[in-house]
Amino acid sequence: MAHRATITVETRGRGTYDVTARVAAALEGGPDLDGVVHVFCHHTSAALILCENADPSVRRDLEAYFARLVPDGDPRYEHDAEGDDDTPAHIRTVLTQSALVLPAARGRLDLGTWQGVYLWEHRTAPHRRRITVTLIT
């Protein structure tokens, strides 16, 4: 049976949160075999991305770009039950990803030198986000 663990992230609202170390830690206790690591966010208004992990200005540019690409409060949105950022959070999630699949080498994350795993909270308010990590070998 696959090795499986849960991560919970308490976000402080819109922005990117580095979860690389937590995903790596979730693999502890699993087999020391090659395979893939599946990282899954159980929500439709937050996403997971791989991004450059050295210079935070890359992620500031990403955030500013997405704010222009999917503007909050566009009067053409029909769905605003939870506020100006409701539909944008869903669109941003579809444009990014709910799941990442990453290589595992001998049971450990095998990312590129500059790749970090980030939870991207797309809502402006803080949320509790559940992530499932599964190691398949």
Add this chain to the structure above:
Amino acid sequence: MAHRATITVETRGRGTYDVTARVAAALEGGPDLDGVVHVFCHHTSAALILCENADPSVRRDLEAYFARLVPDGDPRYEHDAEGDDDTPAHIRTVLTQSALVLPAARGRLDLGTWQGVYLWEHRTAPHRRRITVTLIT
């Protein structure tokens, strides 16, 4: 060997089609083990997304947003062999996804409460779309 099944969807043209129940049904007969479910669309002008499954206005907003983001009939497109929606369907597919990988718990789909699996037909005309579902444990 992995558990594998095929789903065929007859679309009525551009729009989102809920296939969550069909993906869940495709897992029947597979092992009751933890793992991941791979859902794959064998086409380059239709995609798969995870989206909010409660309020249909979210998907109407998504459709309207993508129509603005990737306009049909832009004269700058070179490829229009199959019509005004030909290149847009390919671009929309690249901006969304051909495959979803979802968690499986004891052989069953383990999605978030509000997550549904949708086939997104990006062409305006009806098409027959083939989806392969694979359970890996």
Add this chain to the structure above:
Amino acid sequence: MAHRATITVETRGRGTYDVTARVAAALEGGPDLDGVVHVFCHHTSAALILCENADPSVRRDLEAYFARLVPDGDPRYEHDAEGDDDTPAHIRTVLTQSALVLPAARGRLDLGTWQGVYLWEHRTAPHRRRITVTLIT
């Protein structure tokens, strides 16, 4: 243990490179079983896409579209340490994908008729890109 291989691609700068045959070749020596193929790019400024493999004008349209969607040299970008295409390459990678997961039937790639696997170099200068292919059954 999963079957695993590495592909190295020397790009000539921005553009799409068909790696379908190389991914298929990387599966040789693996088990003849059903499962999934994970293809992963270890970089944050190049991506992998599935795209129509018959008419190259589709990919020219994709490239032109992304150049308009994520313009190089936008003065609002903060991060330009490596040039006008630095932040755009990161944004384009997030809008596309670092990994593809594809179906395998009896140990071989099981794509749709018109689906090809492309490395999309998002930087304007040539780069060496490392891709890991893993077959999970």
